[in-house]
Amino acid sequence: MRQWPVGAGCVAAGMALAQPVLASGGEENGSTLGMSLPLWSILPFLGILLSIAVFPLVRPRFWHRHYPQVSAAWALILAVPFLLVYRAEAWHAILHTYLLEYFPFIILLWSLFTVAGGVVVRGTISGTPRANLVLLFIGTAIASWTGTTGASMLLIHPLLRGLENRRHKAHTVIFFIFLVSNIGGSLTPLGDPPLFLGFLNGVPFFWTLHLLPHMLLLVGLLLLIYYVLDRRYFAMERRDRVPSAEVEPLRLAGLRNLPLLLAIVGSVLMSGMLRLDDVVIGGIHVPGQNLLRDALLVTIGLISLRITPHELRAANRFSWEPIREVAFLFAGIFMTIIPALNILQAGEEGGLRFLIRAVQEPMEYFWITGGLSAFLDNAPTYLTFLNTALGKFYPGVETHEAVHRLIADRVAILAAISAGAVFLGAMTYIGNAPNFMVRSIAEERGIAMPSFAGFLVRWSIPILVPCLLVVSWVFFL
Amino acid sequence: MPEYVKLVFEGEPDVARGFILGWACGQGFSLRQIDRNVLVPGRWDIRVESKLDSLVEAIRPGAAAVLIVESTSADRVLEALPPVADRLPLHLRARAAIRAAYFEFKYEIFDRKEAASVRTIFESLPDGADISDDYSPEERSDPSAHGAEMYAPVHAYVCRAEGTVGGNLWSVLQVHERCKQYERIQIGKVRLDLES
Structure with a gap:
């Protein structure tokens, strides 16, 4: 078994030690690679996740200007020695990851973002506790079908317009982040990126509907707390409430995008049901149905761009920047995550056996996946713990096959990982992509949003965590 | 007064x-x-x-x-x-x-119109109120900001300042009340300077 020399700088030594196992880029199970990869090869993965978590808070301008370079740097720190040492195996693993996971992931997010960004909610809600509650409920209900980013983009502006005559506003935006930007996305692979990664790894499209009871309980508790709190604030505001601006009835524009949204759902569903011949690209077998799905998603996005008037996108303050961010950052994440996933898939034979041994019960999977999802991005965290479970119970088994066995034998573990990654993404501004975006938009509308620590200490820990304790006690104990 | x-x-x-x-x-x-x-x-x-x-x-x-x-x-x-x-x-x-009375304030605003309104509060104080010399609003625009961003959000425009408003109690209270209309102004409590 080959050993990767200690110290990433020892590339030359690594080259000398490298003896290709595979003569060509043929298929090989990741567990073999995972058994030989040293534990420190996951450092670039930790590095990029920490960069995403820390830089926006401590060096926002540097991060804003240089995040593509930071992402590329971490990717190269992993890729160069990895390719030099493991050659064909490494090339195969990288190509496999990008063709089967990264590109489909970005294409889906792009198409959802493009189509959802063409729908505009016009008008103003009254900003009363009941109206806000209804808007939060609607946002939560649609997030699984438009994606949490799409639902947030669609509804944050009407919500903020409705709050203009309110004195206490920040709590409504915070519950919007909890519910619409995170928890609402737990029912389909379209809802939240971790679940789509699960789908790409073999979790059936409709399996995520199993999270409905978990979601309903959590959403019910949070909406109840929100309503009580907002009524209290509303009553306190009676004395000095600004007279309400004209309330325009809500109406949807860009309705031509709604059938396109359904077409996205249909395309993703189709790829889970249809079986077409594989297409071999650089030695990687890419299922034909996946290529068809991606082609359809690109076409749907292009149609949306063609049929949506520019002013509708302008009304949504639509820009390509969010998708550009996802594309750059996840290019780095998908590269650097390769060693971690391979080591985890190797189970007890891999360098992360301590993690695999440490996490046993669904409750532990829920809180550990969730706890890390709160501070690192939840999509790679989901993949890490899904592979932890697969490596623990089915080491060496092909991923799709292992996922099916996990669903058959230990469904509570998959539910715990999925719920943990999605629900606890709401814990901090950095837990899930739309959280920061919503905060930014609210701040530009003059709302004093809490700091990173304030969000965690004054809102997530006292309100979200007790609700999550109830959910985990009911479903995962 | x-x-x-x-x-x-x-x-x-x-x-x-x-x-x-x-x-x-x-x-x-x-x-x-x-x-x-x-x-x-x-x-x-x-x-x-x-x-x-x-x-x-x-x-x-x-x-x-x-x-x-x-x-x-x-x-x-x-x-x-x-x-x-x-x-x-x-x-x-x-x-x-x-x-006399006084209070401290601090603001960071990301919308040009709102910043203009807030600056008006401190630049047209009622008779009897005065602002500290350290009040000096700093405006910064970032042309590289692209609206709503998810992983690397920065605001396209920022106006920030801090200072102290002091003077006759009634005039200071009027300014304090106006500041309360803007969430993004952090205001301290009004403090009193008593004759001993």
């Missing part, structure tokens, strides 16, 4: 407030006049005692009530107190003239 005094009564706060507000109504003051002549510190976010004073007050037996009253009215209120002293458990403990 009205001059004010701080009155500290021994007795229940509700009794003190009730007595003075009742006295003002009896004098035929309009609600607007009452609002201006009798200031309840909690209503106006006025900090009437230091943390040490609060601690001393907490361990001292008996309740105390603090009210800020316009000077002339205060003299008349205090004249009205002795005749009812046997029926009303309320006694004046201390009286101090208020020389």
Whole structure:
């Protein structure tokens, strides 16, 4: 078994030690690679996740200007020695990851973002506790079908317009982040990126509907707390409430995008049901149905761009920047995550056996996946713990096959990982992509949003965590 | 400009407030006049005692009530107190003239229109109020910002400043109230500079 020399700088030594196992880029199970990869090869993965978590808070301008370079740097720190040492195996693993996971992931997010960004909610809600509650409920209900980013983009502006005559506003935006930007996305692979990664790894499209009871309980508790709190604030505001601006009835524009949204759902569903011949690209077998799905998603996005008037996108303050961010950052994440996933898939034979041994019960999977999802991005965290479970119970088994066995034998573990990654993404501004975006938009509308620590200490820990304790006690104990 | 005094009564706060507000109504003051002549510190976010004073007050037996009253009215209120002293458990403990008042503020605003409105508050202060020399709004635009961003959000425009507004109590309170209309202005409580 080959050993990767200690110290990433020892590339030359690594080259000398490298003896290709595979003569060509043929298929090989990741567990073999995972058994030989040293534990420190996951450092670039930790590095990029920490960069995403820390830089926006401590060096926002540097991060804003240089995040593509930071992402590329971490990717190269992993890729160069990895390719030099493991050659064909490494090339195969990288190509496999990008063709089967990264590109489909970005294409889906792009198409959802493009189509959802063409729908505009016009008008103003009254900003009363009941109206806000209804808007939060609607946002939560649609997030699984438009994606949490799409639902947030669609509804944050009407919500903020409705709050203009309110004195206490920040709590409504915070519950919007909890519910619409995170928890609402737990029912389909379209809802939240971790679940789509699960789908790409073999979790059936409709399996995520199993999270409905978990979601309903959590959403019910949070909406109840929100309503009580907002009524209290509303009553306190009676004395000095600004007279309400004209309330325009809500109406949807860009309705031509709604059938396109359904077409996205249909395309993703189709790829889970249809079986077409594989297409071999650089030695990687890419299922034909996946290529068809991606082609359809690109076409749907292009149609949306063609049929949506520019002013509708302008009304949504639509820009390509969010998708550009996802594309750059996840290019780095998908590269650097390769060693971690391979080591985890190797189970007890891999360098992360301590993690695999440490996490046993669904409750532990829920809180550990969730706890890390709160501070690192939840999509790679989901993949890490899904592979932890697969490596623990089915080491060496092909991923799709292992996922099916996990669903058959230990469904509570998959539910715990999925719920943990999605629900606890709401814990901090950095837990899930739309959280920061919503905060930014609210701040530009003059709302004093809490700091990173304030969000965690004054809102997530006292309100979200007790609700999550109830959910985990009911479903995962 | 009205001059004010701080009155500290021994007795229940509700009794003190009730007595003075009742006295003002009896004098035929309009609600607007009452609002201006009798200031309840909690209503106006006025900090009437230091943390040490609060601690001393907490361990001292008996309740105390603090009210800020316009000077002339205060003299008349205090004249009205002795005749009812046997029926009303309320006694004046201390009286101090208020020389000036001040509060600290800080803001960070990301919308040009809102920033313009906020700057107007501090650039057209009412007579009797003044702003500290360190007030110097800093504006910055970032052309590289692209609207709503998810992983690397920066605001396209930022206006930030901090300072202290001071002067006559009534004028300072007017500015303090205007600041309350803007969530993104962080304001401290109004502090009093008392004549010793």
